[in-house]
Structure formats: C-alpha cells, structure tokens
Amino acid sequence: MVGLGPGHPSLVTVQARQALEAAQVVIGYRTYLGQARELLAGKEVIAGAMTQELQRAGQALDLALGGKRVALVSGGDPGVYAMAAVVFDLAAQRGLDLAGGPGGLAVEVVPGVSAVNAAAALLGAPLSHDFACVSLSDRLTPWELIEQRLDLAAKADFVIALYNPRSKGRHWQYGRALEIVGRHRAPHTPVGVVARANRPGQSVNVMPLSAASAAEVDMQTLVIIGNSRSFQFGRRMVTPRGYLDKYGTP
C-alpha cells in the first residue's frame, strides 16, 4: 500500500517511488493513478472507480497471492481514510497470513504526506496543537456518531480537520458541522479551506467561522477549524504552541 502524498510529484517520497518502480501491477483509484502517470510505464495498471475499494483490495490480495508484486496506491497517506485498513480488514476476514514468512504474504505500508498536513502547510501552521480529524461522510459511519465526535472534539478545544465536507449527494452536513463546532468556539475563530492542495486548481482561504458555511467545499476540500487560541495572520492561520505566552517575545 503506497501513499502518493497530496498530489504534486515533488511531494512523493523516495520510498513510494521505489515501491512503484519495483511493482509489476499497480492498482488504484483513477485520479491517484493520474498523479503517478510517469512512474507507470511498462506496468500492468488496474484503474478503479471511487466506490470500489473492497474490489480493489481483493484484487490486490489475489494478485499478490498469485505471486505478483503489487502496489495499491492511495492519495495522501494510505492509513488515513484510505486503502490500508480495507486490505488488512479483508485479509483478516479471509484468514490470510501476512507475516511475510514462507507461504505467507509480505505486506508493507509506505506512508505518505497526509492531506491534512499538506493543507496545513499551505495555510501556515493551523495544526500545531492537539488536533482531531473527522470525516463528514456518513456512507459507512452513522451521522449521529459524527455529530457526537464533532461536539466533543470542539468542547475539548481540539483543532478540527474536516475530511470529505461535501459530496454530490451530501449537502447539509458541512453547515451542520460548523453549527455544532460553533457552540463551543467564537464566531471569529479562523477556518482554513483548502481545495486541491498541490494540484491544478488549488485554492487556499482563511475566513472566520461565522462566514465559513458560505465557502465552496467538495470531496477534494479539506477544512481546518482553529482552536480557541488560533489566529489569522495575513492570509495565513496559526495555532500557537504556547512558547510566547510562557517565555515572552525574545
């Protein structure tokens, strides 16, 4: 399972490149394969659609069991809302031996720069204290649990990163999430909205929480809501670590 990072080839790690070079078969969601185009020459490439995660994981395991070196690619990090858990979960259900010994499969996760870290870098330093990541997709998670997580994370003054804020068929959840967080956070709390980080069409905006529901967001947008100490600085957003409070300005 190979993480390609946020999208730009310069944010791919050396290890991810090497894993793709060593692979005989590369499997992935169409968009992510597009990111790695120049590394795929001469390989068997299997492109899948957004909702076929289980099929891709099954195919990767079957091909690997058949003796192929397979790279299953994810954007960002394969461990964050991505394919690594799908593969391990399926392998566990099938009772496969992944210890890498004789007769077993050797499986490795190659980490990548995660979407939340890429978005944070473009915004400045919004993530620099305790933070929580919450996906607003209720396809596999009951909405009630998502609401509870938002409420408790906001109450605990975590910086909150929202993944998948809106999709074609899912419209009201983003506004509702802001409303829940707004119970515990001042209206001027900075919110960073990053679309298509490090990809064509990138946009980066910082706005107060009170105005954030009007931001255009989609499945390729990541939203970071500051904690009670976060502030806007020019076009950036910063969550202090606390050094200046403790030690004063040097």
Added chain:
Amino acid sequence: MVGLGPGHPSLVTVQARQALEAAQVVIGYRTYLGQARELLAGKEVIAGAMTQELQRAGQALDLALGGKRVALVSGGDPGVYAMAAVVFDLAAQRGLDLAGGPGGLAVEVVPGVSAVNAAAALLGAPLSHDFACVSLSDRLTPWELIEQRLDLAAKADFVIALYNPRSKGRHWQYGRALEIVGRHRAPHTPVGVVARANRPGQSVNVMPLSAASAAEVDMQTLVIIGNSRSFQFGRRMVTPRGYLDKYGTP
C-alpha cells in the same frame, strides 16, 4: 520550514530535498540535522538544543531578513508539534510582513510524513477512522486541559495518538492517560507502541490496553490507542473503515 519525515532518508520528499539544496543556512535541533547529514555539505549549519525553539525561530527570521535563504528543519511534519507555528507566532508578534512581496519575507512550509503516519504504517492500519492527536507534554499546556482532551476524545471513540508520552522529568502522565482512556474503552482494545520509527533502534509492538502501562515509552515513542472497533491481527493493529460491515466479504 522543512519537514524531514520520520527519520529514514527514503521518507524525505523531493521538495524537502530541494529546499535543503537551495538553502544557504540550515538550522535545526541536533538530532534532525543528523538525519539530513548528507544534504548539508557546504552549508552554514546551526545546531540547537531541544528547548531552544524560540531562539531557533528568531535566528531563522533574522537571517532571512538579512537576505539569506534559510531552511529551518523539523523531524516529521513542521506543522505538527514542531517549528512552523513558533515561526509564524513570533513573526506575528514582531509585525513582520510574510506576504512575499517587495520588502517582505517569502516563507514556505514544506510538509513531511508526520510521525503519527509513520508509526501507523509500521503498525498496519490503526488510524483509518476519525482520530485525535494529543501531546502528553505539560511544559506549555496545563495538565488539566490534556486530561480533558483525553477524556472527551475517548468518550467520542476517536482513535487516539499520544505524542511525547514520557520524558526524563515526566513519569506518571502516560499511565494516567491510559487510565482516563480506559474509562471508555475495553481492556482488550489494541494499543500500538512504536519507538524510533524508521530510525536505528526501531521497535513496534501491539498489546491490549490493560497491559500498555508496562510498555517502555519515551520522547521518541508514539502510542496509538484503538477505537472500540480496532482489532489486533497477527503482529498488526487495524481500525476497520466499515466496508465489510456494510457490504460483507466479497
């Protein structure tokens, strides 16, 4: 601000390498500079100690204002418990213009593979649902707030990553954190303990929450506590995304 990733040179991104190559001065905590040793030839190198974050940030800004191209390096990602916020916070206090125009400074954050993603990759897929990161260091954060965050994050069934679980002068906080999470989590909940990920002396262990307080941890250890659905699979730890529950085993 340049992120070097978890430690192994193969997990540095191309962009981070390029930023170091372009720099005239490289500043960083001694350990991180050691990770980038082969990229530092011919450069002015300023190595600092662990507790001199403000001094390093100030030095980096002063040198950049004096016209130098400066790389301030962090291990992992510069935006996660690292130097990016210190620089922006200090620049804001000094009223510096970081917009990059004439007379201003051009400042950029180069993201890296974060410690939590590196640890997760070695453990399997523990982070694959909503998760929260909490640092147990009370040097700059009141312990009461850390306890409240742990309690609410556990109540909300987040996967919880503990940074800085123990230091030379700080012993009881790790055990206390496990106790707080244990109020909301079953004793068999898997806990992953990763020390020195992708560096010499790496160790990776999965154990039940009930046994986790006995694990040896230090400032170079990252601890990931599963949510109520996480399970141990061989020597790995997996947090299901929910596909198999919804769609069954294909």
